[in-house]
Amino acid sequence: MYRLASRLIPLLCLVMIAAPALCGAAETANFRDVVPPNSGTGEAQGDPLETFPTSWAANPIGLAFDFYDPTTVWFFHEADPGPGIYRVDVAAPHGSTPFVYSKLGGPNTDGGSIRPSDGYIYAADYNGDLVTIDDNIYLYDRSGSTVAFWETDTGLAGTPCSGGEVNVILDVAVDHQNPGIVYATSAVGQIYALDLSDTSGGSASPSACAVLASFPPPAGITITTGIEYDPCNDGYWIADFSSANLVLVANDGTFATVIESFPGGAVGGFNTGVTPQVDGETPLPLWTVDFSAAVVTRVDSATPGCTLAATILAIPTLGRFGLGAIALALAGCAWFMLRHRRTA
Ligand SMILES: [Ca+2]
Numbered sequence: 001m002y003r004l005a006s007r008l009i010p011l012l013c014l015v016m017i018a019a020p021a022l023c024g025a026a027e028t029a030n031f032r033d034v035v036p037p038n039s040g041t042g043e044a045q046g047d048p049l050e051t052f053p054t055s056w057a058a059n060p061i062g063l064a065f066d067f068y069d070p071t072t073v074w075f076f077h078e079a080d081p082g083p084g085i086y087r088v089d090v091a092a093p094h095g096s097t098p099f100v101y102s103k104l105g106g107p108n109t110d111g112g113s114i115r116p117s118d119g120y121i122y123a124a125d126y127n128g129d130l131v132t133i134d135d136n137i138y139l140y141d142r143s144g145s146t147v148a149f150w151e152t153d154t155g156l157a158g159t160p161c162s163g164g165e166v167n168v169i170l171d172v173a174v175d176h177q178n179p180g181i182v183y184a185t186s187a188v189g190q191i192y193a194l195d196l197s198d199t200s201g202g203s204a205s206p207s208a209c210a211v212l213a214s215f216p217p218p219a220g221i222t223i224t225t226g227i228e229y230d231p232c233n234d235g236y237w238i239a240d241f242s243s244a245n246l247v248l249v250a251n252d253g254t255f256a257t258v259i260e261s262f263p264g265g266a267v268g269g270f271n272t273g274v275t276p277q278v279d280g281e282t283p284l285p286l287w288t289v290d291f292s293a294a295v296v297t298r299v300d301s302a303t304p305g306c307t308l309a310a311t312i313l314a315i316p317t318l319g320r321f322g323l324g325a326i327a328l329a330l331a332g333c334a335w336f337m338l339r340h341r342r343t344a
């Protein structure tokens with residue numbers, strides 16, 4: 001009997017050591033649960049980490065981290081002639097490449113967001129050209145071909161979204177949990193939830209869209225401009241046309257639950273664009289741009305950074321009871337094996 005136990009118990013111990021990895025898969029946690037807060041590099045929340053001019057184009061409005069290719073941040077500006085959209089290297093010296101595309105109303109654009117599943121680019125155009133098209137959102141594939149577009153304003157003869165209109169659109173952020181939903185900011189100050197899941201019009205005619213809801217600016221913001229999703233903190237960063245404030249609101253469907261709020265960037269007094277840099281650097285850096293000064297400032301958000309893989313990887317967790325039980329069992333194993341070795 002003793003001999004049987006001496007063989008079985010080490011085997012059971014091995015199973016228990018492996019069990020957390022096997023059993024933990026059913027229970028998951030957000031990556032932010034395991035990343036420590038500010039790493040203590042000496043910067044405070046809102047401090048500039050780096051500043052550089054947008055030498056490739058003036059008058060920047062929107063910024064979008066590339067959730068499909070984390071070496072890139074996308075840059076949007078309304079300026080004629082276009083192209084209006086550039087890819088910028090995350091790594092210094094931040095080289096840029098123009099994005100070639102074509103659209104009604106000329107190539108100018110204001111803000112955008114990158115769909116994580118396929119890297120497609122949502123790009124918003126403030127008032128279009130007010131000749132052929134009014135406020136609109138385009139969706140391009142990675143080669144610059146138009147996948148679909150939507151008119152969001154009734155100013156011209158186009159078909160606006162059902163449920164209301166979005167005028168003087170500025171920037172958009174794609175919903176990572178539902179990539180047919182986009183949140184748009186506007187110079188009237190509101191944030192709009194738009195259903196852009198219909199793409200039946202293709203590149204030839206506007207597809208159907210719906211305004212699902214509108215939200216007032218969160219506390220700390222007067223005129224919503226830049227907006228982008230932060231998967232590390234499961235929230236949306238929002239920039240203000242009236243101040244240097246950068247505000248992170250929870251992804252709870254209200255745009256009113258403020259997680260962080262502080263001034264940063266804003267070389268010319270306000271930020272037009274904001275996006276998190278989600279490539280593993282922590283604390284999470286934000287990129288901000290300033291329409292008037294044409295300067296990018298990387299800002300310390302003092303919130304946890306993460307990698308894209310970590311935001312979708314299931315991280316096993318065990319409750320306190322589970323960890324305590326395993327610790328006791330492992331101690332029992334060690335005691336048994338030591339005792340067995342002495343008496344063998
Ligand atoms: Ca954006």
Ligand SMILES: [Ca+2]
Nearest residue numbers: 127153155168
């Ligand atoms: Ca308009």
Ligand SMILES: [Ca+2]
Nearest residue numbers: 125126127128
């Ligand atoms: Ca325009």
